[in-house]
Amino acid sequence: MDSMERSILHSDMNAFYASVEMLHHPEFDGRPLAVGGDPAARHGIVLTANYPAKRCGVKTGMALWQARQACPDLIFVPPRMDLYLRFSHLAHEIYMEYTDLVEPFGIDESWLDVTACASAAGDAPSIAEDISRRMKRELGLTVSIGVSWNKIFAKFGSDYRKPDAITVITRDNYRDIVWRAPASDLLMVGRATAKKLWTLGFHSIGDLALADPHILQAHLGKMGLILWTFANGEDETPVMPDGYSSPVKSIGNSTTSPRDLTDEDDVRAVIFLLSESVAARLKEHHFAGSLIGICVRDDGLAWFSRQHRIPIPTNISDEIAHRAMELFRASYTWDRPVRSIGVRVGMLQADSYCYQTDLFVDERLREKQFRMDVAMESIRRRFGHDALFRGRVYADRLLAGLEVHGDAEDRRGSSEDSRSFFADTAGTAGSVFTGSGGSGGPGTVWPGSGGVGTATDPAVAGAVHPHGYFEHGVRVFGGK
Numbered sequence: 001m002d003s004m005e006r007s008i009l010h011s012d013m014n015a016f017y018a019s020v021e022m023l024h025h026p027e028f029d030g031r032p033l034a035v036g037g038d039p040a041a042r043h044g045i046v047l048t049a050n051y052p053a054k055r056c057g058v059k060t061g062m063a064l065w066q067a068r069q070a071c072p073d074l075i076f077v078p079p080r081m082d083l084y085l086r087f088s089h090l091a092h093e094i095y096m097e098y099t100d101l102v103e104p105f106g107i108d109e110s111w112l113d114v115t116a117c118a119s120a121a122g123d124a125p126s127i128a129e130d131i132s133r134r135m136k137r138e139l140g141l142t143v144s145i146g147v148s149w150n151k152i153f154a155k156f157g158s159d160y161r162k163p164d165a166i167t168v169i170t171r172d173n174y175r176d177i178v179w180r181a182p183a184s185d186l187l188m189v190g191r192a193t194a195k196k197l198w199t200l201g202f203h204s205i206g207d208l209a210l211a212d213p214h215i216l217q218a219h220l221g222k223m224g225l226i227l228w229t230f231a232n233g234e235d236e237t238p239v240m241p242d243g244y245s246s247p248v249k250s251i252g253n254s255t256t257s258p259r260d261l262t263d264e265d266d267v268r269a270v271i272f273l274l275s276e277s278v279a280a281r282l283k284e285h286h287f288a289g290s291l292i293g294i295c296v297r298d299d300g301l302a303w304f305s306r307q308h309r310i311p312i313p314t315n316i317s318d319e320i321a322h323r324a325m326e327l328f329r330a331s332y333t334w335d336r337p338v339r340s341i342g343v344r345v346g347m348l349q350a351d352s353y354c355y356q357t358d359l360f361v362d363e364r365l366r367e368k369q370f371r372m373d374v375a376m377e378s379i380r381r382r383f384g385h386d387a388l389f390r391g392r393v394y395a396d397r398l399l400a401g402l403e404v405h406g407d408a409e410d411r412r413g414s415s416e417d418s419r420s421f422f423a424d425t426a427g428t429a430g431s432v433f434t435g436s437g438g439s440g441g442p443g444t445v446w447p448g449s450g451g452v453g454t455a456t457d458p459a460v461a462g463a464v465h466p467h468g469y470f471e472h473g474v475r476v477f478g479g480k
């Protein structure tokens with residue numbers, strides 16, 4: 001082994017959605033459970049099944065009625081994306097204690113490059129054991145971890161044995177372990193590619209590895225060469241320290257006012273209300289964002305949207321509200337009264353990335369505002385939204401009583417399959433911030449948003465975990 005040999009882990013949380021639900025439903029212990037759509041509505045599919053359900057034949061992607069047929073005692077629970085995202089983030093925080101080279105692959109998997117800390121903290125397999133122990137103890141979840149010198153074999157290792165297993169793929173054993181597996185077990189070999197490889201006579205990963213790369217290229221193009229590289233353990237793709245690239249692209253809230261808004265004070269009250277709710281949801285997901293957007297519709301139903309990039313990502317309601325107000329003031333001419341407003345924060349990243357300071361930013365003020373938000377949110381979680389209002393909002397009881405709608409964007413995610421999860425969100429979320437113009441039909445403020453879910457979503461408020469996410473939020477400014 002040369003001195004540049006890398007140590008890469010791929011950690012996969014087992015039966016992720018179902019495992020998180022089992023934590024919250026101790027009464028279902030030992031019973032088969034699947035996370036999926038509404039079984040009464042007779043549609044939807046199984047997103048994840050726990051191991052008792054898997055043992056009786058329930059598979060991811062199955063129609064709910066099929067799953068019920070395979071396993072009559074199956075318990076269905078609806079998905080709670082907010083909750084899963086929170087666990088995903090907590091796992092990410094654990095990974096980040098070993099290395100900052102953490103690359104998420106969907107909501108429940110991550111690569112970690114632990115080369116730098118492997119010598120100091122023991123070898124890579126013992127780091128994997130440590131992570132596995134901590135995930136169990138601190139999150140109550142099991143992981144399967146693959147350890148190898150490249151990302152492809154690490155990923156293979158995490159799939160090789162599960163649940164709750166560690167598989168080490170070394171230069172000594174990869175021919176015995178990886179090469180014997182079917183070609184379809186290799187990352188990026190989908191069903192169609194596997195079929196093609198099979199008809200060409202390449203059945204195992206070893207067949208692929210030992211093939212003439214030019215033949216693979218002739219049949220599969222560039223992908224043929226890539227797969228040949230993968231099969232030989234020669235992939236050198238780095239683990240990308242891209243921050244926590246979230247499966248959620250933006251978080252927004254909108255509302256239609258019970259009466260038309262006729263002046264700036266009205267608008268300010270509504271924007272503050274919306275910003276508070278957006279800020280609360282950002283913190284709930286452990287996100288901060290650096291793109292602030294507004295969408296405004298007048299009583300003639302004409303609408304426009306504006307957005308502004310800010311230098312430091314935020315999840316502070318005051319900052320969001322002030323930016324949103326600036327955008328509004330700069331673009332609205334008051335030819336007509338305002339009917340509805342939306343506030344959205346995009347370009348999300350983990351809130352732990354708020355650290356970076358700026359010479360011109362008053363960090364103490366930010367911290368104060370942040371703590372005030374957290375205190376307000378905590379009170380509202382316990383006593384309800386109406387327990388507390390800011391002075392400027394409270395001045396108008398009618399506006400203060402507005403119903404704020406969260407968008408559907410951030411709760412999309414119909415499959416635990418990471419690739420489709422990303423594909424799913426990327427398209428729609430990107431379209432939201434495409435500036436002014438477009439046509440928002442009556443009733444839709446944000447194009448592409450379903451207007452479901454509110455700031456006081458019981459799925460968010462009801463999910464209690466010993467880690468207390470506020471604790472995490474506060475630590476953002478407390479310094480680790």
Ligand SMILES: [Mg+2]
Nearest residue numbers: 012013014108
């Ligand atoms: Mg998984």
